Structure formats: structure tokens, C-alpha cells
Amino acid sequence: MSYTIPFPRTALLAALGVACLAAGGARADAVPAAQRPVGEVTMSVGPVTRTTAQGLPEMVRRGTPILPGDRLDTADGGHLHIRFIDGALVSIRPGSRMLVEDYKYDPQRVSASLVRFKLEYGVARAISGAAAEGARERFRLNTPLVAIGVRGTDFVVRAGELTTRAAVNQGAIVMAPFGADCTAQALGPCGSSSAKLLSADMGQLQVEFRPQLAQPEIKPLQGAVFATNSTPENGSTVVAARSVAAAPAPAAPALGRTDSERLATAALADGAVTAAISGQAAAPVPPPAVTPPPVVITPPPEPPPVVAVPEPTIPLPPPVLAWGRWAGVAAGDGDIALPRAEAADGRSVTVGNAQYNLYRASDGQTELARGLGSYQFALDKSAAQYSLAGSVSPATVEQGRLLLDFGNARFATDLRVANALTGAVGISGAGAIRGDGIFFDRSVAGQAIAGAAALDGKSAGYFFEKAVGAGTLSGITLWSRP
CATH class of the missing domain: 2.40.160 (Porin)
Known part of the structure; x- marks a missing residue:
């Protein structure tokens, strides 16, 4: 079953718009970098909150600025689109939490850009901007289980306590589980031996990691994996079984009296028939003379040879x-x-x-x-x-x-x-x-x-x-x- 990411890139670009941030001209240079907006909400639907690095919560609406350190929460029915200062686009689905941990972009020094997100749980889609395009080794999206680096990408991630899954619409990503050679504090794709590359050129595939596995797995793309009403975290799928009624057994033919049942079981001799008609007792009929057949003695047949019958072999059940x-x-x-x-x-x-x-x-x-x-x-x-x-x-x-x-x-x-x-x-x-x-x-x-x-x-x-x-x-x- 083919799967299409629910909102195509063109639709997302239209929804997010091309609104510019109100930077305040030259006065913005006097604002500390940590307090400068790095993005702006271009669409907010349903209950969505922004909690600043200082722990101050507020309801999000269109035009709300996004700063480094912000935590974004979408409740059930909540949906959020953000456009960042380098043109990157991020969509956060209902029931999700994402942190904008770092976001530094200078169009004069693109190679020094730094972008780090953390998707704690839920589903998010990210379309790379100039920062990720010009400094791929300094872009990172973390989940509680893995690090994801990009190579010029439009991708979707679903994060949970027991599983992280990702699919790619354009470009490629590298997913690696956290370990001694892949830490959450690092930047860019992890170069560990357990890292897996997934590109859009590979076809309808997804990359998935669970803690009990040594490395992520490449699997066929599941249509419901990234939907809001997702399958359970253990990846199980409920399949409706069709009930097939057993065919009725063919009806037995109607029972009737057979020819043998309609006939008498004993035949009457001619004399008996006449006596029965006249009402008189029938005279006994002497038995016919019988010449005994010659006696032939046949030797008994030899007993058949004894053949040893092997004990039946009971197959062992397959191992669990x-x-x-x-x-x-x-x-x-x-x-x-x-x-x-x-x-x-x-x-x-x-x-x-x-x-x-x-x-x-x-x-x-x-x-x-x-x-x-x-x-x-x-x-x-x-x-x-x-x-x-x-x-x-x-x-x-x-x-x-x-x-x-x-x-x-x-x-x-x-x-x-x-x-x-x-x-x-x-x-x-x-x-x-x-x-x-x-x-x-x-x-x-x-x-x-x-x-x-x-x-x-x-x-x-x-x-x-x-x-x-x-x-x-x-x-x-x-x-x-x-």
C-alpha cells in the first residue's frame, strides 16, 4: 500500500506563507541573540502552547514569534506551522511536543549556522532551510532514542517512548541510536557503525529504531505510521478478520423402501401358493434328492511372512x-x-x-x-x-x-x-x-x-x-x- 505524506510540500509552503519577521531594523542588533526571534507561527489550529526558556507559557496564534529554548505543545486537535528565518518549515501534528533547543543563522556566514530540535513525542515534519542546506554537519533533530541528521531534506518523524520512525519525501536522513559514539549534545549525522541512511531515492521505505535492536531497520513504508491516529507504539496492526460461514452439508436423499424391502423374504412353493388360495394346509414337499459332492481336501495356506511394523514417529513441535x-x-x-x-x-x-x-x-x-x-x-x-x-x-x-x-x-x-x-x-x-x-x-x-x-x-x-x-x-x- 503506497503512502503519501498528508500535506504536500507545495500546500505546506502555501499554508506557512512567506511572512517576514518584524526584526525592528538596526535595533535588532542590540537585542541579545537568545532573545531574538528565529521563527514565526504562520498557522495555529486548536490548543497549542509555547513555553519559553524562562518557563512562561502562552497560547500560540498566528504571528507568535519563536525563540531559541521554546517548547511547543500541541494537544489533541492542535496543529502548528512555523517558518524560520532561513526559510525552513516545520509542522507539528496533534499530541506532540517539540523543543527548539538551538537556532543560529547568519546569511553572511551560512556555514556557521547551528540548528538543533528535540521531538520528545508525537509527529513533526521538517523541510530544510538555508541553514541545514549550507551547514548540514551542524543540523540535528533528536528524539529520546535516536539522533537524525539531514542531507538536504523534507522528512517526517514519529517519536515515542519505545519507537522512533522516519520517512523521507525528498533528500536523505541518517538515523543513529544514542551511545558512546553518538550523543545528544553532538551535531550533524552520527558516524557510528549503527547509523542507517534513508533517502527518497530508495522508494517507499521508512527507517525504524527500537531499544532492543542494535541499529535502526529499513522497512516498507506503512500508511498509518505517520497519521495522527497512529498505530500503537509497539507497531502492532489490527486487521479485521472476515467471518466465513461454513457451507451447509448437502442434504441426505429421502429414505424410501427399496426393491428388496418390497419383496417377500421367503418364497412359497407352488403347492403352498395353491393351499393358501384354497384355505387348506399345504402338503409337505419332500426335499429333492441331492447327490453329495466329492470331498476335496485342500491343504491350509501358508501363513504370510511376518513384517515388522515400525513404531509411528511423532514429529516434535517446532521450537518457540x-x-x-x-x-x-x-x-x-x-x-x-x-x-x-x-x-x-x-x-x-x-x-x-x-x-x-x-x-x-x-x-x-x-x-x-x-x-x-x-x-x-x-x-x-x-x-x-x-x-x-x-x-x-x-x-x-x-x-x-x-x-x-x-x-x-x-x-x-x-x-x-x-x-x-x-x-x-x-x-x-x-x-x-x-x-x-x-x-x-x-x-x-x-x-x-x-x-x-x-x-x-x-x-x-x-x-x-x-x-x-x-x-x-x-x-x-x-x-x-x-
Whole structure:
């Protein structure tokens, strides 16, 4: 299903207008930069408020000036258009909050421009102006989860507590999750290994990030993702099922008396028929003489040979959890992942990174079973590798421990992973378990752990990544309760 951003660029330009800011001529130079307007509201619909850097709120109307440090809130039914001093255009949808953290633009020194927005939640569309065009490395839009840099762009972002999604109408954006090599205080696109580029030339696609993933994912564009009445934050889609009535069984033919039922079950001899007509008893009819047939003795047939019947094989149910690999072929003999299409059959994705996704069967459930306690899990399968300067060498998970305490919604794990280049390396992490069984830990710089438990609490799996030397030690695991 193709998706069109609800308001095209030409319509947005017309709505925002070309109104100039009342700068006050030469007197504006005497006003401190932090107090100079950097934009102006060109359209305000419904309940919209502006809170200044000093914490003073006011209702927004057309012509309201926008200053650095302003926080803009649109309630349900509220909608806001802003035109900035460099010609940039921003639209903020209902139920959103955006901060104008920094906005510096000097037409005489465009390369020194600085633009930084923060979309705390909701939906916003931004069309780059001269500042972003002339100083792309100094433009940034942050959400609570990711940093977005631009490359001459018209794009839409939806931010929530658990997901950030973005689509591009024109140009390109770079999305990267926050981490040691990508901070909210920096400017421009993050150059981290987990960054993803999305351009309009790539077609009807969107880029999406969730905390349990190692990096953003490129997905087909969903029509409802950026609509005001959006799908839930977990990305689930409700599909109306068609009820198909069972076809009635064909009616059985009407029962009637058959020919055999209409006939008598015993035949009367001629004499019996005559006696019955005359009312007299029928004389007995002597039996005809019968010549006995010759006796023939037939030997009994030989018994058939005894054939052993094998016991029926009862197929094992498919595993609840399965790793699916992005690559077309296995990484080696020790690769425990399936082709992605096979792993996804009857399962949905939970966590993943650039190499693997963990798929889980749910039988329609979305939350962990109730009454689960605290369990020590045993390591069933694992696969690991060390990547250095484009070269990959196998690694071995020598030992591991995983504790899932569902009652207190906590997990803890540690592994010992060995490689010929790195020696034995310890990997450990701990954190919370969500109600849907997903858990992750990014508290250690250069390390990521993310996984999921089966909804019945009987099995689990997670991936790990750790920077070691100039390379990365990574792998996938599967666990079960003894």
C-alpha cells in the first residue's frame, strides 16, 4: 500500500506563507541573540502552547514569534506551522511536543549556522532551510532514542517512548541510536557503525529504531505510521478478520423402501401358493434328492511372512524461538541460525542486529504468562565470531549463565567467549524484563545485550556485541530451563 505524506510540500509552503519577521531594523542588533526571534507561527489550529526558556507559557496564534529554548505543545486537535528565518518549515501534528533547543543563522556566514530540535513525542515534519542546506554537519533533530541528521531534506518523524520512525519525501536522513559514539549534545549525522541512511531515492521505505535492536531497520513504508491516529507504539496492526460461514452439508436423499424391502423374504412353493388360495394346509414337499459332492481336501495356506511394523514417529513441535540470519548462507558449521524466511514462519521478530533477528512464536499472546517465578537457564546453543578490519574469525562460548526473575522483572547474565585473537573475554549484563518478555542492557560502553524470553517462560535467547581491541566480538545464544 503506497503512502503519501498528508500535506504536500507545495500546500505546506502555501499554508506557512512567506511572512517576514518584524526584526525592528538596526535595533535588532542590540537585542541579545537568545532573545531574538528565529521563527514565526504562520498557522495555529486548536490548543497549542509555547513555553519559553524562562518557563512562561502562552497560547500560540498566528504571528507568535519563536525563540531559541521554546517548547511547543500541541494537544489533541492542535496543529502548528512555523517558518524560520532561513526559510525552513516545520509542522507539528496533534499530541506532540517539540523543543527548539538551538537556532543560529547568519546569511553572511551560512556555514556557521547551528540548528538543533528535540521531538520528545508525537509527529513533526521538517523541510530544510538555508541553514541545514549550507551547514548540514551542524543540523540535528533528536528524539529520546535516536539522533537524525539531514542531507538536504523534507522528512517526517514519529517519536515515542519505545519507537522512533522516519520517512523521507525528498533528500536523505541518517538515523543513529544514542551511545558512546553518538550523543545528544553532538551535531550533524552520527558516524557510528549503527547509523542507517534513508533517502527518497530508495522508494517507499521508512527507517525504524527500537531499544532492543542494535541499529535502526529499513522497512516498507506503512500508511498509518505517520497519521495522527497512529498505530500503537509497539507497531502492532489490527486487521479485521472476515467471518466465513461454513457451507451447509448437502442434504441426505429421502429414505424410501427399496426393491428388496418390497419383496417377500421367503418364497412359497407352488403347492403352498395353491393351499393358501384354497384355505387348506399345504402338503409337505419332500426335499429333492441331492447327490453329495466329492470331498476335496485342500491343504491350509501358508501363513504370510511376518513384517515388522515400525513404531509411528511423532514429529516434535517446532521450537518457540529461532534465530534467522540476514545472510543468504550460513556463517559456518557452527551457525545456529536458520534462513530468515524459515525462522519467520509462524513467528514474529523480537530483537536483532545487523546479522540476525530472534523470532518467537506467540499463539496470539502478547504478554508473559502469569505466575512465572525466578529461573536459572542452561545454555543450549551458541555461535560467536570476532570481526576485525573486515576479517571474521570464529569464537567459542565456553560457559554462560542466565537468570530470568519474572516475578521481579529482572535478568542477569554472563558469558566467557574465546577467540584466537582476543583470548578469553568476559561479557556480563543485567537489566529489566518487559511485560512482553523482551530484555536488553546497554549500560556498558561498547557493549550491547538484547534478547527475549518465550511467553511461557521456558526458553530464551539473546545476542551480544562487545568492542574488543579494534574489533567486535559478537554472537547469538539460545537457553532453556533445566
